[in-house]
Amino acid sequence: MISTKGRYALRMVIDFARQGEEACVPLREVAERQGISVKYLEQLASLLIQADILRSVRGPHGGYVLIRPPEETNVGDILRAAEGSCAPVACLEADFGVCPRRSECETFSFWEGLDKAIEAYVDGVTVADLVPVH
Amino acid sequence: MISTKGRYALRMVIDFARQGEEACVPLREVAERQGISVKYLEQLASLLIQADILRSVRGPHGGYVLIRPPEETNVGDILRAAEGSCAPVACLEADFGVCPRRSECETFSFWEGLDKAIEAYVDGVTVADLVPVH
DNA sequence: CTTATATCCTAGTTATTTACTAGGATATAA
DNA sequence: TTATATCCTAGTAAATAACTAGGATATAAG
Numbered sequence: 001m002i003s004t005k006g007r008y009a010l011r012m013v014i015d016f017a018r019q020g021e022e023a024c025v026p027l028r029e030v031a032e033r034q035g036i037s038v039k040y041l042e043q044l045a046s047l048l049i050q051a052d053i054l055r056s057v058r059g060p061h062g063g064y065v066l067i068r069p070p071e072e073t074n075v076g077d078i079l080r081a082a083e084g085s086c087a088p089v090a091c092l093e094a095d096f097g098v099c100p101r102r103s104e105c106e107t108f109s110f111w112e113g114l115d116k117a118i119e120a121y122v123d124g125v126t127v128a129d130l131v132p133v134h
Numbered sequence: 135m136i137s138t139k140g141r142y143a144l145r146m147v148i149d150f151a152r153q154g155e156e157a158c159v160p161l162r163e164v165a166e167r168q169g170i171s172v173k174y175l176e177q178l179a180s181l182l183i184q185a186d187i188l189r190s191v192r193g194p195h196g197g198y199v200l201i202r203p204p205e206e207t208n209v210g211d212i213l214r215a216a217e218g219s220c221a222p223v224a225c226l227e228a229d230f231g232v233c234p235r236r237s238e239c240e241t242f243s244f245w246e247g248l249d250k251a252i253e254a255y256v257d258g259v260t261v262a263d264l265v266p267v268h
Numbered sequence: 269c270t271t272a273t274a275t276c277c278t279a280g281t282t283a284t285t286t287a288c289t290a291g292g293a294t295a296t297a298a
Numbered sequence: 299t300t301a302t303a304t305c306c307t308a309g310t311a312a313a314t315a316a317c318t319a320g321g322a323t324a325t326a327a328g
Binding site: 001002007011114125130 | 135136141144145148209221222223224240241244245247248251252254255256259263264265266
């Protein structure tokens with residue numbers, strides 16, 4: 001299940017995109033519009049910076065800017081940045097290593113298929129698809 | 135993310151299916167083969183009975199029996215029975231009610247689409263697909 | 269009718285994760 | 299110098315996960 005991290009991160013990015021291309025938007029404004037605390041958004045923004053989705057401008061009139069236009073940022077990248085992973089089971093996460101039951105596991109290929117279906121969907125939607133036309 | 139409930143429930147049903155059609159299998163055996171405690175499996179079996187996937191036989195030589203043949207039981211039904219839901223976000227669960235942000239929410243349709251992709255996948259795989267041919 | 273074996277049912281318990289809040293350090297435009 | 303931002307690390311309350319525990323109930327076999 002997707003937690004508030006992923007859900008709020010997506011809403012934040014959509015909010016940025018709505019303010020216009022290359023707009024520098026402070027979290028105070030996003031927090032007010034979205035009803036989420038600045039402090040929590042800060043943590044999510046930091047994850048999105050690490051994932052090269054946002055960049056920041058410090059000081060007065062500072063804020064965050066989308067690195068790429070909304071059409072070039074897909075939702076999968078945002079969710080993976082915020083959640084760590086979109087994998088439906090732990091054994092499919094990057095840092096899990098090799099499962100000791102792997103060779104005898106009859107469900108592994110099923111989970112792999114589910115993971116692919118999820119990735120295909122989330123990577124097939126861009127932020128632009130979710131920003132209402134002005 | 136799918137918890138041990140869903141993952142173990144699926145492994146248990148596959149284990150039942152491997153013992154043959156209409157076989158009555160006690161949890162003691164499944165527990166031994168799968169490395170999961172009888173007590174935990176009991177709870178999961180109870181959920182699968184409520185969902186009309188298993189039926190039980192009490193007493194010595196008792197156990198659990200698959201109600202339908204493996205080809206007619208899909209994995210989605212097992213996961214929904216064990217997990218309560220396969221929905222990726224809380225607002226898509228049956229008992230959530232109407233979200234107060236629903237009318238202004240720009241992400242709802244995205245989550246709905248993800249939910250449909252997940253349901254289509256899990257409902258498209260049957261237990262028979264996961265039981266290795268003997 | 270006793271016994272062994274199974275399911276059934278409800279609680280409790282420990283560890284982890286979630287969803288934040290708190291407090292300050294750092295940068296910078298005016 | 300000051301106000302306004304981001305940045306960074308900890309802490310914390312509540313919920314969830316992943317079980318274990320203890321017994322009640324049913325039933326086949328002797």
